Amino acid sequence: MRHGPFHDWRNVVYLLYDLLLILAGLGLIPYYLLRGLKYGKSRRGIRDRLGLYAAGHLAPLDGRKVIWVHAVSVGETRAAVPLLEGLRRAHPDHAIVLSNVTETGHSIAAELDCVDLCLFFPFDISVVIRRVLGRIRPELIVLVETEIWPNFVRLAHRRGIPVALVNGRISDRSYPRYKRFRRLLRPILDCIELYAMQTELDAERIHDLGAGRDRIGVSGNLKFDMGSPVFETGETDLFRTRLGLVPEQVLLVAGSTHDGEEELLVQAYRACLESNPGFRLMLVPRHPERTPEVAGMITQAGLETRLRSQCEGLPLDAETILIGDTLGEMLKFYDLADIVFVGGSLVPVGGHNILEASLLQKPVLFGPHMNNFREISRLVLFARGGRQVNDLSDLVRVLNEMLAHPEQRERMGRAGKALLDRHAGATDRSLELLSVLLERRG
Structure with missing residues (x-):
């Protein structure tokens, strides 16, 4: 006998989560339009966030395997640059996609030669995420720091796409809040195959929240590997x-x-x-x-x-x-x-x-x-x-x-x-861990 869609309490939670995001989106879309108009990216930003890509926009991905890296804003994007460059060197035939939530992060991403395609991160609504994953078809998803979006992570996992968290950290302020929702977090954390955490304390905290210890490593902080900009x-x-x-x-x-x-x-x-x-x-x-x-x-x-x-x-x-x-x-x-x-x-x-x-x-x-x-x-x-x-x-x-x-x-x-x-070296340690996931995927 098949169970109904509401048999699992988690389905109810995800449905409510989708409804909340849809309601929030009614206010966010005008907000992003106004911000986009100011920074000259109005239509492009909204289309990206809804997964409605213009014809030819995804052309850099045609016929190529894809590694998708997500960094929320400026700090995470800059920290990810050595990692992105390392992925480019190690996997020259792959297309590198970099997504951001903020316009400031996107402006940094657009200047990077090691990235094939820059996108605004889609709204974490099930129907949008399914559409985006179906269009981009990543072979590997890499989340920088604690950018864990429930629908994005679980639907990628359901498609068999390995998801890794690099430069992971759990701040003193966030940790108590996460612990209150540990029961909801655990199924999402189970969908992530690798946790490359900044410190031993961060590793202990993510394990306490529900991540399996066999998936956790300590790689150090990518921010120590940032390359110095060259200003003439x-x-x-x-x-x-x-x-x-x-x-x-x-x-x-x-x-x-x-x-x-x-x-x-x-x-x-x-x-x-x-x-x-x-x-x-x-x-x-x-x-x-x-x-x-x-x-x-x-x-x-x-x-x-x-x-x-x-x-x-x-x-x-x-x-x-x-x-x-x-x-x-x-x-x-x-x-x-x-x-x-x-x-x-x-x-x-x-x-x-x-x-x-x-x-x-x-x-x-x-x-x-x-x-x-x-x-x-x-x-x-x-x-x-x-x-x-x-x-x-x-x-x-x-x-x-x-x-x-x-x-x-x-x-x-x-x-x-x-x-x-x-303190340099976190990039190499993270790349070693990610290479294992890609080999397993292959």
């Missing part, structure tokens, strides 16, 4: 001139900032200007759409703003704060910086990747809320490649100290880069 001296000088900066000015670039942080950074800037008239500040909000809000706050503080998108080379005076309102230029901003502050850390967001500053040999500052990057922040502090500040007064004190001692800034930058060099 002339290009950097031209960019600095375009922003209105002169060599004797000392620039603090505050990247990936969130609501509540920009105001503290502006206050710290004004406090440091008293004894450091050559000090300048650039704010780069994590979400560019917050630019008007950030600019309004600066104006209320009695200062002026200059948008990176509107810079015309006019000298940057002490009363003007730069705002990075463009996509995909964070490393260019960091390259100009004398000091880097990484946001999401003075407010309880969990922090962002501080190794991007170390990659460019820049001294990095960050706040106390680094639970998403607990191991990285510990290593950077131990290596003396960065400083942690607890609040506004601490930030002012440390900035004044670093502004007064350029040799300290240079020493911290070198120490951060040396840390990266010492």
